[in-house]
Amino acid sequence: MDPQLSSLHDDVLAWFGEHRRDLPWRGRDGERPDPWSVLVSEFMLQQTPVARVLPVFDAWMATWPTPADLAAATAGDAVRAWGRLGYPRRALRLHAAATAIAHQHAGRVPDTYEALRELPGVGDYTAAAIASFAYGRRVLVLDTNVRRVFTRVVRGEQYPTRSVTAAERRLGQELMPADRADEWAAATMELGALVCTARAPRCAACPIADRCAWRAAGYPQGEQPKGQTWHGTDRQVRGRLMAVLRESHAPVPKAALDAVWDDATQRDRCLAGLLDDGLVELVDDDVFALPGHDEGR
DNA sequence: AAAACGTGGCA
DNA sequence: TTGCCAAGTTT
Secondary structure (H helix, E strand, O other): OOHHHHHHHHHHHHHHHHHOOOOOOOOOOOOOOOHHHHHHHHHHHOOOOHHHHHHHHHHHHHHOOOHHHHHOOOHHHHHHHHOOOOOOHHHHHHHHHHHHHHHHOOOOOOOOHHHHHOOOOOOHHHHHHHHHHHHOOOOOOOOHHHHHHHHHHHHOOOOOOOOOOHHHHHHHHHHOOOOOHHHHHHHHHHHHHHOOOOOOOOHHHOOOHHHOHHHHOOOOOOOOOOOOOOOOOHHHHHHHHHHHHHHOOOOEEHHHHHOOOOOHHHHHHHHHHHHHHOOOEEEEOOEEEOOOOOOOO
16 A cells, blocks of 8 residues: 555544534444435535535434335425425435335335436435445545545645546545545545635645645636526526425415516516426416425325 | 526625 | 535436
8 A cells, every 4th residue: 555645544534533523414433324314414415515404404304214204205395394405306306216215125225326326316426425424335425525625635726627527536546545435535525624625725724734736836726617697597586486385385376476576487487497397386277386285185 | 518406604 | 795605416
């Protein structure tokens, strides 16, 4: 084993041992976490900060402690419980994943990357994360935190590219330790989340600052991909429409939805999009609700 | 393969 | 106040 690599592992893992956050989806004192908890948390954490996930996660697991419990609920119940986490299609896909697990996997969360990857809403990152954290498999977990850490430490650049490159995967594989790969994944993610942050990295607290290529190069500023616009977009309109549906337990007349946005063309396009996505159902003439509102009564 | 897809906190 | 950013996936 390359001694430099070995000491890199040691330093990062030692730092993790001291600064690891005690999050509810993580196992206690060396024990593996519940795979369902890992899966639910990973869905919620897609593009959403830990602090906002915590309360919703707790309520979710109390309501649906197993995949079969969620599968027995309606999709609308899932969307409503999702609350204001954002990207409500994730709630729909989590519900669909639970249904697939209940019916095609005997209620057990799959334990291989390949099987996980088949579940709705589970992409490369999420499949790797569940396989690693829940089952200890030695798979490469590349999230935005890990990518940023590797890009800075090894490549000497401030920001990773928009999408994962083959070179990045190669590097990630080379850096991955033979043992405790799951701990390495969690540690490098945590380092990116707590120290090697996007905006104001806390290099003074970094266990590997002495070998960081970006730091050694004098922190050259990189080009940032252009940010997303928000005001006036369909996403904003969809968000407002969903908020009305979510907060009402009774079906909603179209007039109530019309009130959230002036531009009728855009508003109707967005409502049609939500219907198409399966986030909204037409329950009567000009009356709408979250999906499956009248099932199981 | 670029673009769509929510939300709220923080600088 | 505006813009950035957060454990991505899908089409």
